[in-house]
């Protein structure tokens with residue numbers, strides 16, 4: 001019976017390449033965001049861009065950014081007792097799914113102020129409201145990871161806000177399993193790797209100094225990984241498998257013109273591009289650890305939060321997949337977790353004093369207890385991590 005169900009699900013889930021265009025599905029009103037909302041968000045982002053260009057021309061940005069320092073770590077409470085100040089955490093992609101659930105879990109403790117770094121301001125505002133997050137506990141700042149200009153603008157705006165940075169969570173992602181042709185970021189990188197890896201790579205490199213300046217007891221940089229990028233698991237062996245190859249496509253800039261849009265130089269495959277991007281996320285976390293942990297004391301970590309089969313990540317998948325995926329994960333693989341539970345898990349990696357070990361990829365067992373998990377050979381390849389780092393530096397304009 002279980003086998004029959006598995007094979008039904010399996011055939012429903014395998015996406016033949018030829019069938020990709022007919023399977024393509026987009027529901028722009030899924031979260032109740034109208035076109036005019038997007039237009040407003042775009043408008044505010046171009047106003048910000050103009051402001052940044054003005055600041056750059058006038059050399060103002062540098063002068064303003066150097067002024068950022070962390071406020072005193074202990075503050076007087078009404079009873080006169082000194083208590084730890086609120087932690088300040090930036091979460092990318094906090095407008096839905098895991099990011100929103102994590103923002104909620106942290107804000108609810110009253111110990112954290114969450115900076116929701118989102119590409120759609122109004123969607124984020126509505127999400128925060130409907131999740132019941134107290135106004136005092138969050139700030140929304142515009143960030144579109146598919147534009148390096150926007151990443152730089154976000155960093156400038158954040159620095160100018162004068163807020164300390166105690167924890168940065170690189171959570172946002174796109175997944176395009178039904179895309180027939182690649183689409184690209186503003187700079188012309190294939191969208192999944194461009195957003196999930198390169199956007200976050202630039203963001204975390206530009207904010208590393210701010211994290212380092214934090215006087216919070218534990219400062220952390222967390223990059224969300226996944227089981228599907230790890231070929232040492234059953235889930236990681238579902239085709240198409242992650243494989244960065246010799247990185248020839250990444251080195252060529254993933255632009256699909258004079259080079260492939262895929263990291264390994266192969267033909268475009270949206271599901272593989274996502275899994276490859278997750279391998280880059282996990283390699284980047286480890287490379288950060290090797291380069292900066294000893295010097296800065298920052299904890300670098302990644303995690304697989306469980307299969308949150310109901311999130312917006314699957315919005316571009318075919319309707320049949322979205323119908324069957326949650327029960328398949330709940331009753332067959334038993335890998336399912338709710339958004340709330342996954343949010344609590346990521347919130348632990350942000351704030352638990354017991355999870356300060358650096359260079360770790362966290363997972364949770366059936367009793368929801370955290371443990372240090374093993375990464376696949378490729379996702380823990382030291383040489384590959386260094387190469388991905390060096391190529392990414394060039395692509396995002398850091399070298």
Ligand code: NDP
Nearest residue numbers: 093095096097098144145146171172173307308311312313
């Ligand atoms: P969601 O789609 O719900 O959340 C993704 C978030 O990323 C959204 O807020 C989305 O914004 C944002 N985002 C997408 N593109 C950009 C961009 N260009 N700039 C800024 N933000 C952007 O998916 P999940 O919550 O499931 O995914 C969160 C993380 O969890 C991802 O890193 C994913 O890889 C990881 N993960 C998820 C698993 C799952 O089973 N769902 C399992 C393992 C890991 P918007 O709301 O505007 O679309």
Ligand code: PMR
Nearest residue numbers: 009010013014177226227228234235238274306307333335
């Ligand atoms: Mg997978 C223990 C088994 C397990 C787990 C934990 C996952 C997680 N998956 C498992 C098994 C299987 N999956 C099996 C046996 C199949 C074949 C039927 C299967 C199929 C499948 C598909 C088609 N699974 C998928 C897809 C997707 O499109 C999802 C994906 O790869 O997104 C990138 C996905 C996932 N399975 C998971 C998880 C966590 C995902 C999605 C989220 C992610 O990695 O970010």
